[in-house]
Amino acid sequence: MLIETGLGLLVSSAMLTSIRTNNMPDKKKIEKIFEYTKTWVTTQGNDIKKPQFIREDNITADEKVIGIEYVYRLPLGMPFKKLEYLNENVGVFKDGLHKNVEIDFNEGMMHLNVYEADLPKSWDYVDEKLEGWKVPIGKTYKELIMHDFDSTPHLVGGGTTRYGKTNLVKGIITSLIINHPEDVELYLIDLKSGVEFYRYRNLKQVQMVATNVAETYDLLTEVMLKLEVEKGYYRDNGWSNVIESPIKKRTFVIIDEAGDLVPESFMDKDEKDMHKECQWMLSHIARIGGAFGFRELFFSQYTTADVLPRQIKQNCDAKISFKLQNGYSSEVVLGEGNTQAADLEKIPGRAMFKDGATMHKLQVPRIYDKQMEKLLQDHYVTKRKDITDEQQADGDTNELIQIRDID
Numbered sequence: 001m002l003i004e005t006g007l008g009l010l011v012s013s014a015m016l017t018s019i020r021t022n023n024m025p026d027k028k029k030i031e032k033i034f035e036y037t038k039t040w041v042t043t044q045g046n047d048i049k050k051p052q053f054i055r056e057d058n059i060t061a062d063e064k065v066i067g068i069e070y071v072y073r074l075p076l077g078m079p080f081k082k083l084e085y086l087n088e089n090v091g092v093f094k095d096g097l098h099k100n101v102e103i104d105f106n107e108g109m110m111h112l113n114v115y116e117a118d119l120p121k122s123w124d125y126v127d128e129k130l131e132g133w134k135v136p137i138g139k140t141y142k143e144l145i146m147h148d149f150d151s152t153p154h155l156v157g158g159g160t161t162r163y164g165k166t167n168l169v170k171g172i173i174t175s176l177i178i179n180h181p182e183d184v185e186l187y188l189i190d191l192k193s194g195v196e197f198y199r200y201r202n203l204k205q206v207q208m209v210a211t212n213v214a215e216t217y218d219l220l221t222e223v224m225l226k227l228e229v230e231k232g233y234y235r236d237n238g239w240s241n242v243i244e245s246p247i248k249k250r251t252f253v254i255i256d257e258a259g260d261l262v263p264e265s266f267m268d269k270d271e272k273d274m275h276k277e278c279q280w281m282l283s284h285i286a287r288i289g290g291a292f293g294f295r296e297l298f299f300s301q302y303t304t305a306d307v308l309p310r311q312i313k314q315n316c317d318a319k320i321s322f323k324l325q326n327g328y329s330s331e332v333v334l335g336e337g338n339t340q341a342a343d344l345e346k347i348p349g350r351a352m353f354k355d356g357a358t359m360h361k362l363q364v365p366r367i368y369d370k371q372m373e374k375l376l377q378d379h380y381v382t383k384r385k386d387i388t389d390e391q392q393a394d395g396d397t398n399e400l401i402q403i404r405d406i407d
């Protein structure tokens with residue numbers, strides 16, 4: 001059986017425009033696109049086998065019809081990857097139908113989901129109780145996507161500046177604290193001089209906030225020591241993974257701008273070594289820590305291989321990318337062949353989220369600082385290093401005192 005090659009490259013924009021401008025039903029347009037892109041296989045006897053239409057169903061969300069799912073059986077020998085490429089990288093269905101189209105494949109069937117509406121341009125974070133270690137990541141056309149930090153311990157993220165990385169991290173921090181006030185420990189690294197995270201230092205769940213590389217070194221050294229202690233404890237109890245153990249605690253290391261950990265040529269040896277050791281410790285925590293309840297969120301606007309070390313990427317099965325300048329940067333975050341983040345609309349909060357092999361286009365919830373302060377107001381405490389000299393003279397240094405305001 002011979003497979004036609006050069007799929008999407010043969011389709012001209014004139015062909016797609018002709019589809020778009022007449023009133024042809026979507027199903028017919030889809031089949032025209034198969035034809036124009038030579039989406040078929042030919043047998044040795046020169047028979048042409050095309051995707052076979054099976055059925056169409058309404059797609060509903062909140063009891064409203066938001067689109068139609070077209071299901072096709074692919075002929076043997078036709079790789080779904082090519083259709084996925086045509087849709088996601090070339091955009092033939094979206095351009096031809098002039099609608100948003102998602103494509104997936106299961107049990108031998110290709111599902112083309114054609115949506116009438118676009119994703120929301122913005123939606124507000126909603127405070128809700130979630131089971132396990134799930135946090136909301138964003139809304140797709142049809143559902144709210146959660147990330148479960150117990151199924152996939154670490155998350156890597158990238159995106160051009162001002163497209164919403166910090167907002168996502170703030171939403172995740174809020175969700176973790178609201179849902180696990182007694183069990184979550186947070187180590188925050190904010191190399192933008194602490195302008196975003198330093199204000200959270202007095203949250204009970206926040207163990208340390210680092211605002212420069214020297215502080216990051218100390219913070220990561222502490223996490224490494226904790227990891228060593230946990231490893232011994234697990235070994236002594238015969239546990240191989242936190243999920244199988246009775247341990248409820250999870251320790252999150254969150255870094256908002258990992259680009260500042262890259263050693264530069266102008267730095268002296270000691271400084272370079274400190275940067276390299278920070279990178280190494282982050283890689284080590286991502287590689288070893290997952291089984292022992294350590295979770296890492298690793299974000300940067302610089303999407304190059306030296307900023308996102310291979311070891312971190314290999315150990316982070318969940319990836320999120322906001323708008324990026326080019327396909328190469330998108331591939332650095334989302335993996336080879338995944339150039340979609342370059343084609344995202346210029347909308348803050350719009351992102352591609354890859355969870356294992358599944359890719360979603362979604363809109364991340366917007367969380368406002370005031371909303372976050374309100375949601376977390378009961379979790380602020382006075383920490384020992386913030387206690388005044390006067391209190392120390394009174395010997396009032398041991399207890400953590402509720403009530404302190406954020407700043």
Ligand SMILES: Nc1ncnc2c1ncn2[C@@H]1O[C@H](COP(=O)(O)OP(=O)(O)OP(=O)(O)O)[C@@H](O)[C@H]1O
Pocket residue numbers: 121122123159160161162163164165166167168301348349350363364365366367
């Ligand atoms: N999910 C969202 N929905 C709507 N607007 C958003 C969303 N996320 C961010 N924004 C808007 O974009 C602005 C920048 O967001 P944010 O600070 O999170 O970006 P960033 O990628 O972290 O930028 P930088 O790299 O400069 O830190 C916010 O102030 C807000 O106005």
